[in-house]
Amino acid sequence: MGQGRLCNSPSCPNIGPGVAEAPGTPYAMGVPTAVLCLAWALALACAHPLTQSKTEAAGGGHPHGAEPPSNDTDLAQLCADEGRFDATTLSENGTMLFFRGEEVWESSHGGFRLHARPLAASWPEVGGPIDAALRLYGWQHPQEHQSLYLFQGEQVWAYFGGQLQPGFPRRIGDEFPGVPGGLDAAVECHPEECGGKTILFFKGDTVYAFDLALRVTKPRSWPGLGPCDAALRWLERYYCLRGTHFQRFNPLTGEVPPSYPRDLRDYFIPCPGRGHWNASWGAAGDRCSEMPFQALLSDDTGRIYAFRGGLSFRLDSLRDGHHAWPLGQTWPGLEGEVDAAFAWDGRTYLIQGSQVSIFLSGQGYRRVLGYPRALQDELGVSSADAAFTCPHSANLYLITGDHIRLVNLTQTPRQAGEPVPLPHDHVDGAMCTNDGVFLFHGPSYHQYHSVAQLLGAKELPSQSIATHFFHCPQ
Structure with missing residues (x-):
């Protein structure tokens, strides 16, 4: 993919100049060409569905009523x-x-x-x-x-x-x-x-x-x-x-x-003052708190993670409960906060500041030798607020501030395209599944059916992360 064009594939429609000419981007049938090209790239990708689970029964795992108080x-x-x-x-x-x-x-x-x-x-x-x-x-x-x-x-x-x-x-x-x-x-x-x-x-x-x-x-x-x-x-x-x-x-x-x-x-029993049930985590370890998540990830195996405060949660594991774990428990050797995350070709990319670590996805995660390394050398950008890919696609979308950029992961060296404006001033995290594109900000998220809708529409109504992803009471 050439620098400055959002779509350089023979499969792309001939819709005129790329986003490098913004502002003043030409319109086709009322839609910016940058929007159409990003949408075309996404249309060529497949995505894993966000795991759907039935609503929890009253009383959680208790089959006969409300959960009793702890003794x-x-x-x-x-x-x-x-x-x-x-x-x-x-x-x-x-x-x-x-x-x-x-x-x-x-x-x-x-x-x-x-x-x-x-x-x-x-x-x-x-x-x-x-x-x-x-x-x-x-x-x-x-x-x-x-x-x-x-x-x-x-x-x-x-x-x-x-x-x-x-x-x-x-x-x-x-x-x-x-x-x-x-x-x-x-x-x-x-x-x-x-x-x-x-x-x-x-x-x-x-x-x-x-x-x-x-x-x-x-x-x-x-x-x-x-x-x-x-x-x-x-x-x-x-x-x-x-x-x-x-x-x-x-x-x-x-x-x-x-x-x-x-x-x-x-580990398994929440004994006061012991183990990973750490009271010092505070709101970061409480899945139902409204503390913002710093990154989200849907990997090639269908696992979905949310990151905040040096901890990670599994979102697709309702059947195993939603629990916070230190990063190193899942990604050995990783510490600190994750700013953005995405998966591609059996690998998970975790961005921390100006560096990126790559882990091989499988039954467990193993860090690739030679990482972390500079994000600029790996992806052609110095930082990112959020990132997402759709499974089976080599198109990476990087969000910084109120703009999004496209990177072709098969390209060597990798280069980021010109920034395209978003209908959001800031995004904490992002994720793509068969249900669309999810942008997370504060305690809420916005869902778009496609990148085209994301870029071509006004900001859609928000929904609660805690309620819809962690099944917390409203």
Whole structure:
């Protein structure tokens, strides 16, 4: 793409001079040629849809009413003792459930509170402590894969929407052929991580891998992992809980990475003064606060992130809850604030001031050697307030102040086109999906169907980020 033209492809319509001639840009049928050319570039791109999730039920993960208040005394006791949990899993609404004895502890959607209730209050048919718990979830078969399974002795109970399903309880071996009773733990393994829809059942030192499609069970031995009191899949990672500690493990090999085990109370239980539940984050760590986000990102894998104050949130993970994490938790070695972000060709670009870091996207993120490097050398600009690409497109849109510029990412060296005015004085972050272009400013966002509408229209009405992206109460 040549400097000064927004469209230099043979596919572009012949609409006259580019944006380099602004002001006084010629009009075609009442629309600036710069607008038409940007729109044409976007029309050649595909985009991932913004993940759509059903509205949360009243009471979050609690199937029988409003969320009870947190009991600080009980939480303090939970944080002080060395007892183990019988089971743990995620609810249908993405809250964490910790089972111990006759009680179940449930996290709030922000993750900063736990409240306890009798197990019988939500699952009266079970009665007594359980051995293991499991959430099955999948878009194609919602009745089959939005179920919560509770295991006790030789039996299993299946619940959907808080209601016991017909034909349950059943023998575990009848529901999952080849799987024994008296389990220690269970966790669903997703196809992209296990090569097929699989459930991992734990009993002693043996792991039973149950193939949901073939309905066959294969025993495995993972001596490096050891027995698990409970197991959990969260944000595409797998955890084995034992006592007050946990280990992350590879669901195909059982391999445990360095630096484990770690203490549950520093990560999964919001114990005061401990771990990543850091009170000093304040509004930055509260998904429902109106503190502005500094950048947003939709990557090639469909993951959607929001950044502010050195933290990141997953927006596409309602089923796993919306939690804040320090940047280094997802992007190793990254610290500070992210000013703009975009993804292209299996890589994630995170812009911080005048520098950019590139991470390889995949099951995890790995920083490309030689980065960070100067943004001017990488993209031909010195800074950016916001950035976005549409998946499968090499067109990058950079926003600075009230102007937008186009960069062809396949070009070497890369150069930014001339700035085109926006109907906004300032933008904090931007993102493109199949639902259009989203511009974020303060606590609100504006949605445009296309770049053409963005550039050719007045500012559209704003909507609440907290309400529409984080499902917070209005």
